[in-house]
Amino acid sequence: MLTIHHLGRSQSERIIWLCEELGVPYRLERYARDPVTILAPPALRALHPSGTAPVITEGALVLAESGAIVAYILARHGGGRLAPGPDHPDFAAYLYWLHYANGTLQPAMGRAMILGRLDLAPDNPVLRAIQGRLARAFAQVEARLGQAEYLAGDALTAADIVSVFSLTTMRLFQPVDLAPYPAIQAYLQRIGARDAYRRAMRAGDPDMAPLLT
Structure with missing residues (x-):
């Protein structure tokens, strides 16, 4: 059976949600973050050289990187679902937004988070550049969701599953006010109404209310 090694409040929520949407049976191993470093504990870091979540195991397979895991599960267990x-x-829209999540949106969030911890002056040029990049990333998602119900079009796909973490849980680490983004807000309400999403979040982070607003 597929085992999802899930670090609380991390990108591994994507994998739980994907399996719930597909109806793929899985076993869940949950790990808490180190209270001092906020990083993965030794038990999770020992699973794979990356030392990060998510990690899945299935038989002799040990696989990390959320994008690779999503591709693996879709290919092995998806039956053509969630991937046009x-x-x-x-x-083409599906491919673009699937890769936008890890290629643009999440890196912009991560860089802004790191720089935000350095106590830089508000007019620091690097800080301003990163903030501008983050704002442009959110503006692009907003524009797309003003045109379509989901990122690839009219139906939920894996592009949404890999993107929603950056729009929700990642804001615990890098706050973003969604007031200027009404289309994103409406989209997150649609996501939050999905039974599979609610089951995934309850399973992975039962003590956390999803950041859907």
Whole structure:
């Protein structure tokens, strides 16, 4: 059976949600962050050289990196669901937003979080550049969700599953006010109404209310 090694309040929530949407059976191993460093504990770091979450195991397989895990689960267990094929009209949009999540949106959040901890002056040029990049990233998501119900089009896909963490839980570490983004807010309400999403969040982080506003 597939085992998801889940670090609380981390990108591994994506994998739980994906499995819930697909109805893939899984076993969940939960890990708490180190209270001082806020990093993964030794038991999770020992699973894979990356030392980060998520990690899955299935038989002899040990796999890290959320994007690789999503691709693996879709290929092995997806049966064509949540991933439009090359003949689908939303195929290009799906690919773009699937890779935008880890290529642009999440890195912008992470860089802003790190710089925010350095107590830099508000007019620091590097800080301002990163803040501008983060604002542009959110503006692009906002524009897209003003055109479509979901990032790839009219239906939920894996592009949404890998993107929602940055719009929700990641804001615990790098706050972003969603007031200027009404389309994102409406989108998150649609996500929060999904039974599979609610089950995933209860399973992975039962003590945390999802950041949907």
